[in-house]
Amino acid sequence: MTHLTRNKFFAVNAVLVVLLIITCMAALLIGPERVNWHGLIDGTDIMSYAIVFVSRLPRIILAGIVGLALASSGGAYQALLRNPLADPFILGIAGGAALASVLSIGFGVPFALVSIAAFVGALAAMTIIFSLAKAKGRLPVHTLLLTGVVFNAFCFALILFINSVVRMEQAYQILFLLIGNLEVTSITTVMIAACFVGLGFALLCWVSGRMNVMSLGDEQANALGVDAERTRRVIFIATSLMVGAAVSVAGLVGFVGLFIPHAVRLIFGSDHRLLIPASGFVGAIFLIAADTAARTMLMHTSTPTQLPVGVITALIGAPAFMILLKRQLRGTEV
């Protein structure tokens, strides 16, 4: 792999942003119901307007934000924990957010407040895990990982407990939340989530250079002038904001955060200065495409229903990743 040059950085990101815009436009055009494009532009067809701008556009924006958040957080966690199997849900933030959502559903809270509760849950989880994992004022990697995993297990056990005692309709809603869905409640919620995701993403890109050095270990990193401890905190806070916002609005959309960073690594290399933003953009593109498929695929079959987006991400993601991996392995053998 060649070094990351300024030109490569801008070229790759520019291409990805263009691809993202193209994907958004395509997603606006694709859907199960027919749109009268002339009527839309004239302003005569309110139905077409509603389909494109009330139903499709907010969903596409949400898919983009969530994809960006999950993929870039996944890449950051893989660097932070020095573990290729890390996904954005591994450190317990998602567990806290999901538990808060499930509790709100169980208590019959109106849905607008469920997202807020979930985000508060995510921040609470972040604080709890942070303070539990700290040892002598430092945040060791393995303690962080173990605390996060145990916290997650505890949260999900509570979720299953709640699921057993609520009414059937609520149990169904809980399942829907856990699978991950991009059904938009209000554009306001999406915009607020976008702010948090944007903030987190900016923070993450800012420290992405230091992530390269951190993969060498704490002593090496400190010797090379990178404050590993402080970098870890920044990464943790940035990803908590992003993952908390994403999970509170969309539930647990699986597979995106795990495999997109690996796919990007295979194509563009392991330099985190490019990997983090590129993963974000590719994640956004992937999730928009997956959601478009989820809401369109089955609608004109004999089972005309929407699929949960998590189903598509795994069904497409897994084989696609295997193909990419095989091609890469074949390349190195030659």
Next chain:
Amino acid sequence: MTMKIKIFTLVFLLCWSTSAYAFERIVSLKPNITEILFELGVGDQVVGVTTYCDYPVAAKDVARVADYIKPFAEKLIVASPDLVIGSQENTSKKAIWQIKEMGYRVELFPFTTLDETLNSIRRIASLVGKKENGEKLAAKIESAMRGVAKGSAKSKPRVLVVWGQRPMVVTGPGSFMDELIKVVGAVNVANRGSMKYPHWSKENVIAANPDVIVDMSMGSEEVDYASWKELVSVSAVKNDRIVTLNDSLFRAGPRLPEAVRQLAIAVHENWSPSFVRRGQGR
């Protein structure tokens, strides 16, 4: 000779009384079955119901021995039923097998269509020795259906019945509610394919453009109008025709006549909506 006559009379009386022997301890595994049993007049013999059984009021005092899908083994044993009645389509098959293994008598009946429901009511009635009441109940439901169909005349309003939000579960073709929609002389806009309870997105609602939306997602509480408000182009939203009905009325049981009456009033504009809660405006 008189001895023989006495023995014969005794045996005859014994057989006659055992043939009219009703089941003394009946357990119902579904709310609609509970309602049917009480309506048939064997409510006193019902010793176990589900946690969802809330009608009639007397049913609330009966021991809870099951949830919606399956019975609680220990509670069932304590209730010691001589007859367990469940639904063919959604009582857990494994649970049924277990109860049968324990030696209890289990009878399952189908309730997926109107015809099946009427048939099941008659069969349950004859099983518990209330054949006449069963005929009366079935006839009452049948005539109510006919009466409503006659009353709802010319215009066929386009209706969407929503059972849940996030995911938005709607009534599809072939479901029980779909049949009731047809009975009241309306058109179900969710008529694609053959899935009984498909999940819809906002786009599907906008394109279907129903005249009336019956939103049962909040049980019988107020509708969450905020979630419908933004679908500005939909006729039901524009004309403020989003209504809610009590979903427990629509159980396949004795309250069906009232259920279809309320449904007819909700979907046909020129009926008086004295008890149907309407939209509070935008």
